[in-house]
Amino acid sequence: MTATAYDPVAFHDGLVRHGLIVPAGVDGIFGRGPVFEDVLDRFDKLILRIAEEDGAQVMLFPPTIDRSIIEKTHYMDSFPHLVGAVYSFFGKELAARQLSEQIHAGEAWGEQLAMTHVCLNPAACYPVYPTFAGTVPDQGRLVTLFAWVFRHEPSLEPTRMQAFRVREYVRCGTPDQVVAWRNMWLQRGVEVLQSLGLPAHSDVAADPFFGKGGKMLATSQLEQALKFEVLVPVISEQNPTATCSFNYHQEKFGEAFDIKTPDGQTAHTACLGFGLERVTMALFQTHGFDPATWPAPVRQRLWP
Amino acid sequence: MTATAYDPVAFHDGLVRHGLIVPAGVDGIFGRGPVFEDVLDRFDKLILRIAEEDGAQVMLFPPTIDRSIIEKTHYMDSFPHLVGAVYSFFGKELAARQLSEQIHAGEAWGEQLAMTHVCLNPAACYPVYPTFAGTVPDQGRLVTLFAWVFRHEPSLEPTRMQAFRVREYVRCGTPDQVVAWRNMWLQRGVEVLQSLGLPAHSDVAADPFFGKGGKMLATSQLEQALKFEVLVPVISEQNPTATCSFNYHQEKFGEAFDIKTPDGQTAHTACLGFGLERVTMALFQTHGFDPATWPAPVRQRLWP
Numbered sequence: 001m002t003a004t005a006y007d008p009v010a011f012h013d014g015l016v017r018h019g020l021i022v023p024a025g026v027d028g029i030f031g032r033g034p035v036f037e038d039v040l041d042r043f044d045k046l047i048l049r050i051a052e053e054d055g056a057q058v059m060l061f062p063p064t065i066d067r068s069i070i071e072k073t074h075y076m077d078s079f080p081h082l083v084g085a086v087y088s089f090f091g092k093e094l095a096a097r098q099l100s101e102q103i104h105a106g107e108a109w110g111e112q113l114a115m116t117h118v119c120l121n122p123a124a125c126y127p128v129y130p131t132f133a134g135t136v137p138d139q140g141r142l143v144t145l146f147a148w149v150f151r152h153e154p155s156l157e158p159t160r161m162q163a164f165r166v167r168e169y170v171r172c173g174t175p176d177q178v179v180a181w182r183n184m185w186l187q188r189g190v191e192v193l194q195s196l197g198l199p200a201h202s203d204v205a206a207d208p209f210f211g212k213g214g215k216m217l218a219t220s221q222l223e224q225a226l227k228f229e230v231l232v233p234v235i236s237e238q239n240p241t242a243t244c245s246f247n248y249h250q251e252k253f254g255e256a257f258d259i260k261t262p263d264g265q266t267a268h269t270a271c272l273g274f275g276l277e278r279v280t281m282a283l284f285q286t287h288g289f290d291p292a293t294w295p296a297p298v299r300q301r302l303w304p
Numbered sequence: 305m306t307a308t309a310y311d312p313v314a315f316h317d318g319l320v321r322h323g324l325i326v327p328a329g330v331d332g333i334f335g336r337g338p339v340f341e342d343v344l345d346r347f348d349k350l351i352l353r354i355a356e357e358d359g360a361q362v363m364l365f366p367p368t369i370d371r372s373i374i375e376k377t378h379y380m381d382s383f384p385h386l387v388g389a390v391y392s393f394f395g396k397e398l399a400a401r402q403l404s405e406q407i408h409a410g411e412a413w414g415e416q417l418a419m420t421h422v423c424l425n426p427a428a429c430y431p432v433y434p435t436f437a438g439t440v441p442d443q444g445r446l447v448t449l450f451a452w453v454f455r456h457e458p459s460l461e462p463t464r465m466q467a468f469r470v471r472e473y474v475r476c477g478t479p480d481q482v483v484a485w486r487n488m489w490l491q492r493g494v495e496v497l498q499s500l501g502l503p504a505h506s507d508v509a510a511d512p513f514f515g516k517g518g519k520m521l522a523t524s525q526l527e528q529a530l531k532f533e534v535l536v537p538v539i540s541e542q543n544p545t546a547t548c549s550f551n552y553h554q555e556k557f558g559e560a561f562d563i564k565t566p567d568g569q570t571a572h573t574a575c576l577g578f579g580l581e582r583v584t585m586a587l588f589q590t591h592g593f594d595p596a597t598w599p600a601p602v603r604q605r606l607w608p
Contacts, residue, residue, distance in 0.1 A: 022435055024434070024435070025370035026369075026370045026371075026421050026422055029366055029369065029422060030366075031363050031365045031435065032363070032364040032365075033362070034361065037362060037364050058338035059335050060335065060341050061335045061336075062333055062334075062465075062466075062468075063367040063368075063424075063452050063454075063467060064333060064367075064424070064454060065333065066333065068329060074404075074408075076400075076403060076413075077404045080400045081392070081400075083392055083393060083417070084391070084392060084420070084422075085390070085417055086388045086390060086424065087388070087389045087390075087414070087417075087419075088386070089380070091384075093515045093516060096384045096514060100384075104378075108419070109419075110418055110419030113387070113389055114414055115412070115417075117330045117458070118333060118466065120367075120368070120390065127328055128335075130329060131326055131328070131335065148367050148452060150367075150390070152392040152420055162368065163366030164366075210400060211396075211400055
C-alpha cells in the first residue's frame with residue numbers, strides 16, 4: 001500500500017509528519033531525519049557494492065567546484081537559470097561596516113559581494129573530467145562518485161530539490177566501450193530499482209535546456225537517444241519521477257578537457273546517477289513511511 | 305615515524321603522490337581518493353558511535369542553507385570575508401545570449417547574476433537552531449550532524465580548505481546543562497584523538513573575526529574561555545592544526561531563533577565539531593601515508 005495518494009502536498013506533509021524530512025525555511029532545501037538517512041545510506045551502499053564489483057575507482061569532490069569547469073563546458077549556454085555561483089565579500093573595514101548596516105536595516109545586500117573562483121556543482125560528474133586529461137588506459141576509465149548537487153529551482157514539490165545527493169558512475173573510453181556500458185545499464189538500472197519492489201520503467205529523456213534554442217537541443221538529444229531515465233511514480237502516476245538518469249556526452253567533455261583514447265582519438269564519456277533522495281522517497285511512497293513494515297524481500301536487500 | 309617533515313608543501317605533495325587527494329584547479333578545493341575516504345569515514349563512524357551512546361539525535365542538512373540564517377545571526381558582522389553566498393541567473397532569452405557571449409569571450413560575468421535565497425553553510429551547526437524554536441524539553445537537546453562547510457579562504461596549505469566536512473554535536477539547554485557538557489568534552493575531545501595515537505592537546509582559542517573591531521571580540525572570547533580547540537601538529541610543530549573545535553554561544557542562537565528552556569529563560573547553546581579532513585590528515589602525517597603500516601592499536605580502533 002502506498003504511503004499517500006499520488007499528490008505532492010500529501011506526500012510532503014507525510015514526510016514531515018513522520019520526521020523523515022525537516023522544513024528549513026527555503027523551498028527545495030530541507031533537513032533529513034535519522035530514518036531517512038539510514039534508508040538513503042543503505043541504498044547508496046547497495047549501488048557502491050555494484051560499483052566495486054565492476055572495478056570502479058572511488059573518488060569524491062566537494063559541493064563547490066572550479067568555476068572554469070562551468071565556463072569550459074559551456075554550462076551557461078544551456079542551463080543559466082539553474083547555476084549556483086559562489087560570491088563573497090572582498091572589501092575593507094569601511095565597506096564591511098556599511099554592509100553590516102544594510103543587513104541590519106533589512107535592505108538588499110547582493111550588490112556588495114563579488115564572484116569567487118568556485119561554483120556549486122551542477123551535476124555529480126563535472127569535477128572528474130579535468131582529472132582524466134591526457135590519454136586514458138586501453139580499457140578506459142570507470143569512476144564512482146558520491147556528490148551533493150545544486151540546481152537553482154526552488155519548489156514546494158518534495159522530489160524537486162535545490163540540493164540533493166547523487167551516487168554517480170562515469171565511464172570514459174572509445175565510443176564502443178561507452179555504448180556497450182550504456183546498453184548494460186539500460187537493463188541494470190531498471191532491475192536494481194525493481195529488486196526493491198519499485199514499479200520502475202525506463203524511457204528516453206531530454207535535459208531542461210533554457211529558452212527557445214533549448215527546444216532544438218532537447219529534440220536532438222531525444223532523436224539520438226543520448227539520455228535515458230528510470231522512472232518511478234512518487235507524487236504522480238501520470239508523471240513518474242526520474243530516480244536514475246543516464247547521459248551520453250559523446251565527445252563533449254573529451255574535447256573540453258583534452259582526453260584521448262590510446263589511438264589518439266578524442267575520448268567519449270557517459271555518466272549514470274541515482275538521485276539518492278528521490279530513490280529514498282520512492283521507497284517511502286511505494287512501501288509506506290515505516291521501513292519496519294516494508295515487504296521482507298525489500299528489507300533483506302537493504303538490511304542484508 | 306611522521307609521513308613528511310612538518311612542512312605544508314612536502315605534506316601536500318605527499319598526499320597527492322599517494323593518491324590521497326587529487327588537485328582540482330582551485331586552492332583549497334580538491335578531490336579525495338578511496339584510501340583518504342575510507343579513513344575519514346571510519347573516524348566519522350567512531351565519533352557517531354559515541355554520539356549514539358550519548359543519545360544524540362541524528363540530523364542532516366544540505367551544504368546550502370536559508371540566507372536568512374546568515375542575516376539573523378549577524379554572521380556578516382563578524383566574518384564577511386569568509387561567506388559564500390549563492391547567485392544565479394534570473395534574466396530572459398536575450399540576456400542569456402549576451403551572458404553566453406561574455407563567457408565565450410573570456411570576459412568577467414559576475415555582474416550578470418543576482419543573489420538567491422541560499423548561502424553556503426559556514427559552520428555545521430547553523431541550520432539546526434531554527435528547528436529548536438520554541439521550548440526545549442527538560443533535559444535540553446543533543447543533536448549530531450554531518451555537514452559540508454564552506455569558508456572563502458583559498459590557500460595552498462592542505463589543512464586550510466574552502467570546503468570540508470565536519471562531524472558536529474550541538475547541545476541546547478540551561479546554562480548549567482551546557483557548561484557540564486562542555487566540561488565533559490574538554491577531556492573527551494583530547495582523549496578520542498590521543499586514542500588514535502595523535503599527539504593532541506587542548507587550548508583556548510578565538511575565531512578569525514574580521515577587521516579591527518574583530519580583535520576586541522577575539523580578546524573577549526579568549527577571556528571568557530568561550531572557545532577551545534584540540535590541536536595536533538600536521539604541517540607545523542610550532543603551530544599545530546585545530547582538529548576539533550568547541551564553541552559556547554551562550555544566548556546568541558537562543559535569542560536569534562527564540563529558543564526557551566522550560567523555565568521561560570532564553571536557552572544556551574554550544575557546539576563541538578571534528579574537522580574530518582583535518583583529523584584524517586593528522587593520522588596520515590603522524591602514522592605515515594599507508595594505513596596498512598599504522599600501529600596496531602590505531603588500526604584496531606578504526607578497523608574494529
